[in-house]
Amino acid sequence: MAGYNLEAIEAAPLKEDVDIVIPTIRSLDFLEQWRPFLKHYHLIIVQDGDPSINIRVPEGYDYELYNRNDINRILGPRANCISYKDGGCRCFGFMVSKKKYIYTIDDDCFVAKDPSGKEINVIAQHIKNLETPSTPHYFNTLYDPFRDGTDFVRGYPFSLREGVTTAISHGLWLNIPDYDAPTQLVKPRERNIRYVDAVMTIPKGVLYPMCGMNLAFNRELIGPAMYFGLMGEGQPISRYDDMWAGWAAKVVCDHLGFGVKTGLPYVWHSKASNPFVNLKKEHKGLHWQEDMVPFFQNLRLSKESDTAAKCYMELSNMTKEKLTEVDPYFEKLADAMVAWIEAWEELNPPVDGKDVKAK
Numbered sequence: 001m002a003g004y005n006l007e008a009i010e011a012a013p014l015k016e017d018v019d020i021v022i023p024t025i026r027s028l029d030f031l032e033q034w035r036p037f038l039k040h041y042h043l044i045i046v047q048d049g050d051p052s053i054n055i056r057v058p059e060g061y062d063y064e065l066y067n068r069n070d071i072n073r074i075l076g077p078r079a080n081c082i083s084y085k086d087g088g089c090r091c092f093g094f095m096v097s098k099k100k101y102i103y104t105i106d107d108d109c110f111v112a113k114d115p116s117g118k119e120i121n122v123i124a125q126h127i128k129n130l131e132t133p134s135t136p137h138y139f140n141t142l143y144d145p146f147r148d149g150t151d152f153v154r155g156y157p158f159s160l161r162e163g164v165t166t167a168i169s170h171g172l173w174l175n176i177p178d179y180d181a182p183t184q185l186v187k188p189r190e191r192n193i194r195y196v197d198a199v200m201t202i203p204k205g206v207l208y209p210m211c212g213m214n215l216a217f218n219r220e221l222i223g224p225a226m227y228f229g230l231m232g233e234g235q236p237i238s239r240y241d242d243m244w245a246g247w248a249a250k251v252v253c254d255h256l257g258f259g260v261k262t263g264l265p266y267v268w269h270s271k272a273s274n275p276f277v278n279l280k281k282e283h284k285g286l287h288w289q290e291d292m293v294p295f296f297q298n299l300r301l302s303k304e305s306d307t308a309a310k311c312y313m314e315l316s317n318m319t320k321e322k323l324t325e326v327d328p329y330f331e332k333l334a335d336a337m338v339a340w341i342e343a344w345e346e347l348n349p350p351v352d353g354k355d356v357k358a359k
């Protein structure tokens, strides 16, 4: 066993080090059910849509709430880099947080139960995932060797068993799976009932479709790369916010030597958004992903990019250079990526000049 004292993680692990970021355009009543697990944590609510609408936050939670007026006031002209009328607005919450860890969840996700019927403490599992190393250089066939009751299997080189620091923990969803509109349309009644008791490291050099529904990450290591793009009203694309962030953050993690895990914990995703509306929002993404994925697969970041922010600025140049031929939108996105980093650095100046550098 790799000797990590995971039992020390109590019911509200690292409560001073975690902010919960929630994008919402509807209601926060779902927080009633989460109270046993989230009541000790500080919430950062990003209210999308009409800022004159009052969003009620259930009693007893410690929170800060930002609407569009707040985003415009705080970021000034750079506010244009934050999506409007798209869940991607959540990344504003990542930027204003001062905590080491972020957990972000959609407002239609509820507490799931494991096969024994026990309610799942998503924060505890995400923190375990983030507090234990990843193994991106060599696949462990018995999955996460740092979980209780498992280990590295025979043939796993000891020189690789230290693993690397984990930057992202990607959780999954029971009930409504995160399908794209075409799949939703042909399989409207499909529900995910399969609980897979596994956490896996996504190998180095391999991308994955990151979903923002149940996601945690180390803000100090990878925060600047977790920009959820420029989507929603006024943009030709929506619902690819988390995909863009996931591809960018993974190439940055690979470059800086950090790991990404996927699997446990599960949430119960309750609402199926309208597939016809989704098709309209994401149809360009269905085409463009055939170019975006190879773009991220083939790019190489330079040695000089030794922090997430520097990597992201380099990615912005590459986006402008390579993807604008796909559509002029990517030039606007590349500029928004620069505005995001400038805003991030203005709100989060490196502490005594130190920024987290590559391992």
Ligand SMILES: O=c1ccn([C@@H]2O[C@H](COP(=O)(O)OP(=O)(O)O[C@H]3OC[C@H](O)[C@H](O)[C@H]3O)[C@@H](O)[C@H]2O)c(=O)[nH]1
Pocket: 022, 023, 024, 025, 026, 048, 049, 084, 085, 086, 087, 088, 089, 105, 106, 107, 108, 178, 211, 212, 213, 232, 239, 240, 241, 242, 271, 272, 273
């Ligand atoms: O204009 C909007 C639309 C939604 N939100 C908030 O974003 C969260 C996700 O919204 P929703 O549950 O309606 O969409 P899904 O299709 O289930 O979500 C997936 O696809 C879109 C995103 O990438 C999301 O992360 C995926 O899980 C929810 O909290 C809405 O209130 C918004 O802020 N603005």
Ligand SMILES: [Mn+2]
Pocket: 106, 108, 269, 271, 272, 273
């Ligand atoms: Mn949803």
